[in-house]
Amino acid sequence: MSRNLLILGAAPSLGELRDTLVRLEDTIIFALIERSQFKQNRDIYEAGKMSFKDGYRGSFVSWFLKEVECVHARVRRYQSPDEYPFTDNLPDPVLPPLDYPPVLVDPRRININDEIFDVYVNTVVPGIATEGDDSNYGSSATRDIECLQALSRRIHYGKFVAESKFQDPQTHDEYVKHIKERNRDKLMELLTNTRVEELLLKRLKAKAIIYGQDLSAASAGANGSTNGSGMLLDDAAAAAAAGSERVKTRVDFDLVVSLYRDYVIPLTKEVEVEYLLHRLDRN
């Protein structure tokens, strides 16, 4: 069941927060698969490649992000403490504010979306989409925004995870000590759970293989012919379940794993450390 922050209450457990992170893996993998259908369309990320009637000088994606975020701000998306915009000067909501349980200290202070945007455009897109231009600018940018929003939500969730670790009576005093000494390395060490990271990467690979399969080709095989790799539906399911390397997927599963290993997890941890360093500022 999907449980948002209004339902989870003032002290979500680490288990509940990790359930949300697991669910966001699905959102991110599907968003990447959707974006990978289109070519890289590099022009949409470059300022000055398109002219805007209103005189806007940034890239098409930046313009589109701003437009989307204006609408989302109006329906109070960015009042939720797990949602952070990529653009600023957004309009006020048309709806009255919601009463979010006060889980975080200074929830709006950290926003690393500039860094996420940079990694996405310069590393993720070249990895998941083939080079070239297919003119599908609107479709590509729509998928980009979905990917960016999901990645941003996942990474900023680190604030909640950090708060829950800080509250844990077993480690509370140690966190307080490292925070007072402003010891980033010790905080990083204390919040790192290598076993959880290893399991996550394994699960992610299995998911990327399973969700990334083109089963329409396999069903065509079931109707008489076989798909490109000669697999029928049952074979495809078995191969995916076994994490088989011979499955051809719509998104490169190794790339999804390296995206998490090299960026998503490290950036989440960066958010956790940043959050903790200021955890005692207001008590």
Ligand SMILES: O=C(O)C(=O)C[C@]1(C(=O)O)C=C[C@@H](O)C=C1
């Ligand atoms: O689950 C946690 O404990 C987290 O802090 C989240 C997370 C992650 O990004 O997935 C980050 C650090 C830990 O080493 C394990 C996992």
